Amino acid sequence: MRICFVGDSFVNGTGDPECLGWTGRLCATACRRGHDITYYNLGIRRETSADITARWLDEVSRRLPPECDTRIVFSFGANDxxxxxxxxxxxxxxxxxxxxxxxxxxxxxxxxxxVSPPPLADVEHNLRIADLSQHLALVCKQQDVPYLDVFLSLQASAVWMSEVAANDDAHPRAAGYSELAWLVQSWKAWSSWFREVKSGDE
Known part of the structure; x- marks a missing residue:
C-alpha cells in the first residue's frame, strides 16, 4: 500500500524532535503489525487549502501509480x-x-x-478552527469522504495543549503527536484499510 498524507505543518510533524509527527507514527504502527506501506509525507508549513489545491494532484500522481494499492489522507485548515x-x-x-x-x-x-485541523494555544484562533472543522465535516459528508474531527479531543488533552503552549503556541512535541496518531489509529475508517489488505492476502 502507498499512502500520501497531504496538508500543512501538522502533517509535516513540525515541532517533533523525533521527526515522525502523527503520520510517521501511524505508519510505523501499521508496519509493526505486518503491513507493507510506502509512506509519503506531503505536508508544507503555512499552506492553506488554496495552496494545497494548486499542488496536491501533481504531487500525489507522481507517487501513487495506478498499478499499486494507493490511498490519500488529507488534513488542513488551521492556516486558512x-x-x-x-x-x-x-x-x-x-x-x-x-x-x-x-x-x-x-x-x-x-x-x-x-482529518480535521487540530487546536492551537490561542483561544480566538481555536474558535475559528472549530467553526471551520464543523463545516469541513459537512463538506466531507456531502462528498462521502470519511472525516475524523480530532479538534475537541485534542483541545481536552492536557498533553497536546501543554506541549503546544510550551513549544511555539501551535505545534506539539513528540507526546502530542503520539496522541493525535492514536486518535487516527483508533478510527474505524483508517483501520478498515488494513483489514481489507489482510483479508485479501489470506
Whole structure:
C-alpha cells in the first residue's frame, strides 16, 4: 500500500524532535503489525487549502501509480483561519470551496480520508478552527469522504495543549503527536484499510 498524507505543518510533524509527527507514527504502527506501506509525507508549513489545491494532484500522481494499492489522507485548515493584515487568510466560503474541489477530484481516483485541523494555544484562533472543522465535516459528508474531527479531543488533552503552549503556541512535541496518531489509529475508517489488505492476502 502507498499512502500520501497531504496538508500543512501538522502533517509535516513540525515541532517533533523525533521527526515522525502523527503520520510517521501511524505508519510505523501499521508496519509493526505486518503491513507493507510506502509512506509519503506531503505536508508544507503555512499552506492553506488554496495552496494545497494548486499542488496536491501533481504531487500525489507522481507517487501513487495506478498499478499499486494507493490511498490519500488529507488534513488542513488551521492556516486558512490565521489572521493576517486584519483578516483571515481565506474566508470560510473559500476554504470550503477548495476542500470540496480537492475531495471531489481525489475520491474519483483514490480511497480518501480527511482529518480535521487540530487546536492551537490561542483561544480566538481555536474558535475559528472549530467553526471551520464543523463545516469541513459537512463538506466531507456531502462528498462521502470519511472525516475524523480530532479538534475537541485534542483541545481536552492536557498533553497536546501543554506541549503546544510550551513549544511555539501551535505545534506539539513528540507526546502530542503520539496522541493525535492514536486518535487516527483508533478510527474505524483508517483501520478498515488494513483489514481489507489482510483479508485479501489470506
Amino acid at each position: 483561519t490565521t489572521i493576517e493584515d486584519g483578516k483571515m487568510r481565506l474566508t470560510l466560503d473559500n476554504s470550503l470551496a477548495y476542500a470540496a474541489q480537492i475531495l471531489s477530484t481525489a475520491k474519483q481516483l483514490f480511497p480518501v480520508l480527511m
